[in-house]
Amino acid sequence: MDAKFFTLKEVNLNNNCPECYSREGLQLTFFQKFIENQFFKAITTQTIEKLYCYTCKTEIFSIRWTNDIDQVVAYQKRAATPKTNSIKLKKLSWILITSIAVVLAGIILYTAGLFDT
Numbered sequence: 001m002d003a004k005f006f007t008l009k010e011v012n013l014n015n016n017c018p019e020c021y022s023r024e025g026l027q028l029t030f031f032q033k034f035i036e037n038q039f040f041k042a043i044t045t046q047t048i049e050k051l052y053c054y055t056c057k058t059e060i061f062s063i064r065w066t067n068d069i070d071q072v073v074a075y076q077k078r079a080a081t082p083k084t085n086s087i088k089l090k091k092l093s094w095i096l097i098t099s100i101a102v103v104l105a106g107i108i109l110y111t112a113g114l115f116d117t
Contacts, residue, residue: 005031008047009080013072017053018064025055028073030080039093043086049073 013026033046051060051069065073089097109115 003033003035005033005048008032008082009076011076013051013069015066015069015072017056017058018060018066018069019053019058020056022053022055025053026060027052027054028076030077032082039090039096041088041090043083045082045085047077047080047082049077 008030010030011028013028014023015026016023017026029050029052031048031050033044033048035042035044051062051065051073052058053060060069
């Protein structure tokens with residue numbers, strides 16, 4: 001299974017960067033996980049957040065967040081509504097489901113005696 005993330009929401013923050021102390025350049029991005037393989041695509045409710053400072057070109061990990069940043073992230077997390085769970089079957093899945101249904105129907109009809117000659 002191939003798990004990927006898509007951008008759910010991006011927010012520019014006015015907080016001081018914990019690394020370079022700049023008030024400009026902090027960007028909070030929320031990502032939502034989706035899974036894709038040869039049979040289906042599915043969106044999950046799992047979200048992650050990433051804080052990046054474009055001034056000092058550094059990803060700010062949650063261990064370095066200040067209380068102010070924690071509060072802003074918590075607020076923005078509540079404001080970012082994730083997409084609902086969904087599953088979309090791909091063409092290969094529909095072919096397999098149809099094939100299995102036809103084979104089962106054939107077996108049932110054969111055992112019922114409808115194919116006797």
